[in-house]
Amino acid sequence: MLRLTNVQKYYGGFLAIDIPSLFIEEGLWWVQGENGSGKTTFLKMIAGLHPFNGTISLNNLTITKQRQQFVKLVNYAEAEPLYPSFLTARDLVELYCQTKGGDILFAQELLKQLHVFDAYTQSIGTYSSGMIKKVSLALAFIGQPKIILLDEPLITIDASAVNAICTMINDSYKKGVSFIITSHQAVRSEQLGFTGKLLVENRTIHKNSE
Amino acid sequence: MRKALAILQKVLVNYFFRVNAGLFMFAFFVLFGLPYSVLAFHYSLITGVVQSQTFLALVMVVWLLYNIKCVDYISKQLKHQHQSFLFCLNCLPDKKNYLLQLYVQVQVYMPVLLYSIAIVAIALKQHHYLAAIEVILFNLMVLVLTPFLYLKVLQRKPLNYKGLAIPSLGLELRKPYFLYPLYFLLKDRKQMLLITKIFSLLLLYGFIQLYQPERADIRPVQLCLLITAAAHCAIVFEVRMFEDEYLQFSKNLPITLIGRFFKSIALYLILLLPEMVFLLKGIHTQFSIYNYPQLVLMLIALICMFHVVLLLEKTNMEQFIRIVFAISAACFFVILYDPGVLLAAMILALAFVLYSSYFYQYEKQ
Structure with missing residues (x-):
């Protein structure tokens, strides 16, 4: 599904990540690593937010050559999302549905499940950080993604939202959507049944051999 | 007290001048960058x-506007x-806290104070x-009264000041x-936009009213538009900073590069609409109606080029203003040879090429 070849990420002259070769099959993957190990950088490169050297391809579509088709299949939710304060959740949902080709009613249903739909037409500036996080998570499910990247999806949000997001992940996974999730939280296996782990250490990423 | 002063200096004063560096540099250029004797002027x-x-x-109205900006x-x-x-400053006695404010x-009011001393x-x-x-x-009134406002804010007391709020008609319009x-x-x-627009429109008004050539010549108008475009550089800088800070998520949206570039053009077309309407006053006296599209293209191309320059590498306001003046100076000399629509078309084409090469390569540091 997702193939990374000779991927290198430099910050100035500092080599932050070096992945000679990595193939990630369809599944529910848990990315683990210490703070600053490069988990977020890894997700941002796949999401198209960070430039890098090398090739990242998804089902033979590469992000550098077929960017538009690629990002249509890859959705991403940041750990600490930041949106213009004058926008409303409705503005963002409409923008995502328009560009990613999603269904507004489906997005609204996700917001209802996360108990944030009441503020649908309020500006983001009035939201708490938890509410912004919930909107960002709902946006990541819009469209027809093949893979969804979630950076620390379980922090900031309340316990009922954690259960709701786990249900949303499991439902989408059953429909064939893969996930790459970073989380420092201990996740119970009945909440999310991970296919395997991706370990970020020594500036590279490899699948857990356990 | 000394520690508190140092912290306020760092987090409020220094940052105020850094954020508004573009405005100050522009004002400095307009007031002191004259080719003839500055002192005599x-x-x-x-x-x-x-x-x-x-x-x-x-x-005094201008000073008051500046103070509103400070407040x-x-x-x-x-x-x-x-x-x-x-908030911990509230633990200090009110008198000390007032002195800090x-x-x-x-x-922050120092630029006005210095000029006031010269006036007095x-x-x-x-x-x-x-x-x-x-x-x-x-x-004195401004200096004595304004710190009370800061104190009220610091003590979390309601100010009953809503600023220049955009009136809402209760309509939930979709935001493109x-x-x-x-x-x-x-x-x-708001203030930056207002000041830029006032300056830019006054410049165009003054030019069209005062400059009455014997025969229409597009070149002087183009030179005037160079200054108009340069006057918008602080706005362009803010737009880029905003994109950098808040629109990072949009790189994950399937929007084509050309689509993104045209969206920027559309934004600047709307932003420059007042100037474009104002420019119509110069038809027949300064230029013919057939030249109008060329002038609009020139203005947009320049602004787009300024926008793209900020994608090339992390540029601070000072470096950016130097680049803006370098581009304007280069255009100044080319315009003298009357290159027609070619100059504007070339600037826009170059802006697009640079945009295509650097948009996804640019990274917030």
């Missing part, structure tokens, strides 16, 4: 101010969650004592993606 200007009560009143900025900072640690006000000195020299007293009283930066400017950079 300011002496005549100040003489005009102290001799005419109307002129003096106008100057708006400092209040926002005092309320900002990143600056919430400043007075220090902040004196610092010249007014006294020319025996315009009333003007000198008015300037002193006005500035390409207009997000414009919403940002209208919400968070």
Whole structure:
């Protein structure tokens, strides 16, 4: 599904990540690593937010050559999302549905499940950080993604939202959507049944051999 | 007390001047970057101010607008969650706390104070004592009263001040993606937008009213548009900073590069609409109607080029203004040879090429 070849990420002259070769099959993957190990950088490169050297391809579509088709299949939710304060959740949902080709009613249903739909037409500036996080998570499910990247999806949000997001992940996974999730939280296996782990250490990423 | 002063200097005063560096540099260029004697110009200007009560009143309105900008900025900072640690200043006695806020006000208001000193000195020299007293009283009032506003904000007391809020008609209009930066400017950079527009329109008005050539020639208008475009550089800088900070998520949206570039063009077309409408006044006297599209293209191309320059590498305001002047100077000499629509088309094409190469390569540091 997702193939990374000779991927290198430099910050100035500092080599932050070096992945000679990595193939990630369809599944529910848990990315683990210490703070600053490069988990977020890894997700941002796949999401198209960070430039890098090398090739990242998804089902033979590469992000550098077929960017538009690629990002249509890859959705991403940041750990600490930041949106213009004058926008409303409705503005963002409409923008995502328009560009990613999603269904507004489906997005609204996700917001209802996360108990944030009441503020649908309020500006983001009035939201708490938890509410912004919930909107960002709902946006990541819009469209027809093949893979969804979630950076620390379980922090900031309340316990009922954690259960709701786990249900949303499991439902989408059953429909064939893969996930790459970073989380420092201990996740119970009945909440999310991970296919395997991706370990970020020594500036590279490899699948857990356990 | 000394520690508190140092912190306020760092988080409020220094940052105020850094954020508004573009505005100050632009004002400095306009007021002191004249090709002839700067001292003689300011002496005549100040003489005009102290001799005419109307002129003096106008100057005070400008100072008041500047102070509103200061109050708006400092209040926002005092309320900002990143600056919430400043709440501990409330533990100090009110008098000490007031003196701290007075220090902040004196610092941010310093450009006006320095110019006021020159005005007072010249007014006294020319025996315009009333003007000198008015300037002193006005500035004293501003300096003494404004810190009370900061104190109220710091103590989390309601100010009953809503600023220049955009009137809402209760309509929930859809916000097009390409207009997000414009919403940002209208919400968070109102004064900057207002000052830029006032300057830019006054420049065009002055040019069209005062310059009456014997035959229509597009070149002087183009030179005037160069300054108009350069006057917008602080706005362009803010737009890029906004995109960098808040629209990172949009790189994950399947929007084509050319689509993104056209969205930027559409944004700047709307932003420059007042200038374009104003420019129509010059048809027949300054240029023919057939030249109008070329002038619009020139203005847009320049602004787009300024926008793209900020994608090339992390550029601060000072470097950016130098680049803007370099581009303007280069265009100035080319325009003299009357290159027609070719110059504008080439600038726009180059802007697109650079945009295509650097948009996804640019990374916030």
